[in-house]
Amino acid sequence: MPTPLDPLRDQLRAFASARDWDQFHSPKNLAMALSVESSELLEHFQWLTEAQSRDLRDDAKQAVREEIADVLLYLIRLADQLGIDPIAAAHEKMIANEKKYPVDKARGTAKKYTEL
Amino acid sequence: MPTPLDPLRDQLRAFASARDWDQFHSPKNLAMALSVESSELLEHFQWLTEAQSRDLRDDAKQAVREEIADVLLYLIRLADQLGIDPIAAAHEKMIANEKKYPVDKARGTAKKYTEL
Amino acid sequence: MPTPLDPLRDQLRAFASARDWDQFHSPKNLAMALSVESSELLEHFQWLTEAQSRDLRDDAKQAVREEIADVLLYLIRLADQLGIDPIAAAHEKMIANEKKYPVDKARGTAKKYTEL
Amino acid sequence: MPTPLDPLRDQLRAFASARDWDQFHSPKNLAMALSVESSELLEHFQWLTEAQSRDLRDDAKQAVREEIADVLLYLIRLADQLGIDPIAAAHEKMIANEKKYPVDKARGTAKKYTEL
Structure with a gap:
């Protein structure tokens, strides 16, 4: 069954x-890379107050945007190597969270x- | 413009x-939570050989699947709070990676x- | 040359x-374990305000104390496997930081x- | 009571x-910084085999050495802000691990x- 992340996966x-x-x-290795990218994302926020993090400057937002892309790409790649559909897994998790x-x-x- | 992750975002x-x-x-806080979830995912692989990680047992795969869901959910939530479209960001990053x-x-x- | 972390290393x-x-x-593998333990430490702080993090309740402080121990132990073990003296490395880094x-x-x- | 990490703490x-x-x-914030530094340490190992990680080249070992220093420094700083003695905590943890x-x-x- 096709999923919305298939184009990036392919x-x-x-x-x-x-x-x-x-x-x-x-x-x-992919789980390591995913964790490393998540930390690079985190790094942008480590010295900001919560209020500052809700109102990023443009250059910071662009940098954060690229890290978000990296995390998503490694997540899709890892899930693909394991035969896991991340969208279906997330929908099931939302039901459990409710x-x-x-x-x-x-x-x-x-x-x-x-x-969560 | 609607994106494939809109239903989970909503x-x-x-x-x-x-x-x-x-x-x-x-x-x-969401960047912290995302990083913590990525590490919970990583934890499942830390004592496995690479070969073992390519051939997970069913119970390990189910646990990994739930962590993948958590990472995706926090990523979507974080991107939403920042007004970032993760799919568009990932497509642009793929072009840069090429x-x-x-x-x-x-x-x-x-x-x-x-x-990457 | 003996260092203050030798007893734990041994x-x-x-x-x-x-x-x-x-x-x-x-x-x-030890670098993975160290990173996972650092995230378990981080997890205790993810939903706290900075002010709350400066004034932990006793049970939270005890839990944090154990995670700090885990991080230190894996750090010593990793450094030992690599033949690195963490205390000497830290002193040199302080000079660079100045x-x-x-x-x-x-x-x-x-x-x-x-x-830093 | 003086501990071996007092000079770095001071x-x-x-x-x-x-x-x-x-x-x-x-x-x-310090727990975030510690986690970020642990990931920078991890990054050096993400594409290495385990065998390669046991036999680092000199330049890689020097880079890893600096990351180990960063992790130790943030750990000491965090513990100090919380009034925790990391050495004592590690000794107690070893007893629990046994x-x-x-x-x-x-x-x-x-x-x-x-x-551990």
Whole structure:
């Protein structure tokens, strides 16, 4: 079944294949790369206040945009190597989250709320 | 312009709004959460060989699938708070990557290849 | 030359040796484990305000204390596998930092200050 | 009671104080910086095989050495802001680890061994 991320997935396959990079793209290595890119994204925010992070300057926003792209690309590539559909997984997780965080208990509190 | 991630983006908006969680969802905090989820994903691979990581057991694959979902959800949420379209950003990054890693120079080598 | 972290280093060597874990303790894997532990530490702070993070509750402080221990232990173990003395490296880095961040330019600003 | 990391802790205090950086050094921000530095360390290993990571070239080892220094410095700074003694915490953790991973059960297996 086609999914909305198929075009990027296919581009990444062709990109890696043309460079003979499948040998480096084990799930272990891709999970490392994904984590490293997430930290590069995080780095842009580490000395900002929360208020500043809600109102980025244009150059910072452009840099953050590129890191978001890197995270998404590695996520799609990793999921592809594992045969996982990230969109379907996310939809299922949203259903689980609705149960895990009932509105009446979760409203306005971050207590016990350590992850979505 | 509608994008393929709009349905998840809208679900996440409604989810946060119903719980009054926008106050916690500053880009700074969401970038932290994204990084933490990427590490939870990484944790599943840390003691595996690369070969083992290419052939996960079913229970490990299911756990990894849920972490992939978490990373995608926080990425969509973070991008939304910043007004960034992750799909468009990823397509642009692929064009930049084609230039940065010319096939004839990048073929079969991970040298200087520290990130996509 | 003996260093202040030698006792922990030696304990970690004996610990790994008794369990035949040197086979898993490649620098690559230890760097992953260190990064994962740093994220577990980070997780405790992700939904706190900066003010709250300066005034942790006792149970949170105890949990953070254990994560700090984990990070230090993996750092010592990784450095040992690479033949690196972390204390000497840190002293040298402090000298470099004094030059990189001159007091008169760095005073009161986090601009360009993306890392120590 | 004096600990082996006191000299670095005191240097870091003086360094931050001279630059008026205590305002940026909330535990939340320092935990982010520590995590970012751990990922910069990880980045050096992401495309290496485990065997390659056990036998780094000189330039790579020097770069890794500096990242190890950064991680240690932020760890000391974070612990100081929280009033935590990292050495004492690590010694206690080693005692807990001896119990958690009995030699006869943990020998030669990374199963269930997701963290020290």
